[in-house]
Amino acid sequence: MTFTKPYSLFPIKSGWKIIPEKVQFLVIQSKGDKEHVDSLKNKWHLHLATPEQATYLVTTHHYHPPAHCGKIKFRISAEMSRTHLVPETTIEEYVLKWGESKAIDESKGSWIIHSDSFDGIHNEVPGYGVSKFFRVQSFGGKPVLSVDAPEQVTSHFLLSDNS
Secondary structure: OEEEEEEEEOOOOOOEEEOHHHOEEEEEEEEOOOOOOHHHOOEEEEEEEOOOOEEEEEEEEOOOOHHHOOEEEEEEEOOEEEOOOOOOOOOOOOOOOOOOEEEOOHHHOOOEEEEEOOOOOEEEEEOOEEOOOEEEEEEOOEEEEEEOOHHHHHHOOOOOOOO
């Protein structure tokens, strides 16, 4: 009696995909008393290989007594991959003098303004906002980075005399 049975491999986690050309069938052990006859040898062939599933059809021959049956131990393996989107970061360096402004190209997505001021303070402003020395605000519907002149900086903050 001949038995043909499908054995399948699936990605173990969501988002992972099988690389069809990297599917392998590894025979660990194949035996049976009638394997000297070609037509009665254990057989296997790749039936299906997609990113979602790899299936081999495995054929063994069974006789009486069971000790003479074809037996096979095997492993199906494949390389797998997953798509992981990595955000692209573009760094554009601007050197602006006191009182100068620069329009920000927002077609590239969101932005974060990083600055290191002369007093050693590192500032980061994501999107629209204000720091100690610059501001990002909408001008004509577009984001504009403005570097405040020293006299404007002092007007942005309430100074108090603790004496």
